[in-house]
Amino acid sequence: MSKSAANPSRQAAVGAQASGNAKVMNRYELTCRLVGKLQNGEAVIGGIGNTNFDLWAAGQRPENYYMLGSMGLACPIALGVAIAQPKRRVFALEGDGSLLMQLGCLSTIAARAPKNLAIVVFDNGVYQITGAQPTPAAGVADIVAIARASGIAVSAWAADEDDFDRLIAAALTAEAPSLIAVRIDTKPAVGATDRDPVQIRERFMRGIGVR
């Protein structure tokens, strides 16, 4: 199906260089695990693509905002929300390809250092939605190393599902912004987000009580 899946040596190289021994997991399953841990009205900003669709499929919480436009904007949107809502935890969910378009936002977030903001990066090394072409970073760059070097010190690869749970739990009480990167397979998303932008905006704003 995907180029990298069809080319085991390239996929292996991604793992070896980018994420050490991190297990290849599934985006929908991990998103369900994350959503299952949210008990306090945490805001979740879903980035464009399959990341977004799996957030939708994991349960349409009113505190979810679904970003379906330009690539790379989930993290800076989440920054604006986190600054405006300092008592609420905010998660940005972003794909590796999208984040690569806005790597500078990691330093912007590190400089502002909102302790209530956590970023989850789903890394399959490909632009899955356009046909799973490998990103230029696949096999040569490491999202966690980039995040740490950008100033987000609390950045880690999730070794497996249990480790992901532990990292999310830590993010829920963290005193600094954090980034959790996960290696994922190239399975398609389980659902597809309803796209009406104004409805998405209003549902979120009512969901967090600012309307």
Place this chain on the structure above:
Amino acid sequence: MVVTKTGATETDWHAGIFRALKAADIRQIPYVPDAGHTDLILRANADPVMKAYPLTTEEEGIAAASGAWLGGERAVLLMQSSGVGNCINMLSLIAACRFPFVALVTMRGEWAEFNPWQVPMGRATQGVLELMGVSVRRISDTARAETEIAAALDDAFLGEQPVAVLFSQSLIGRKTWVK
């Protein structure tokens, strides 16, 4: 302190702009700095409830300002005209979700410009914004600055439209310190 052609000092008219931002309860000021925004950034940094923060690109600012609104706060984005070109696709977010949006844009490439590299984007700035659905105003007279900013803020946050206010390069004055 620079005395402008109208006789007002730079501090005077920036004070007026800042008053308008305070009156509209602007809380977040994401910015890519420009010399013409220096005074405003200093004032915002000194304010106890405003949160001014630097960006690595204007694109982030479109998203951060939208996030501020989603979170219940009003934001104003500061940039130079060259940054408008960086934002084109990001402005889809504003148009699609019908977010209120205000950008204050200091112009380059239009008046006593020493750098030819600034001219193409300076010429295209207004057109690019309008093509993406942003209403464009211009301040060329410091005496009008506070009134124009206050109107833009109303049009954005009450009238629910995206607005960019261009600050004419002639307001900022001739740059002679780098050639």
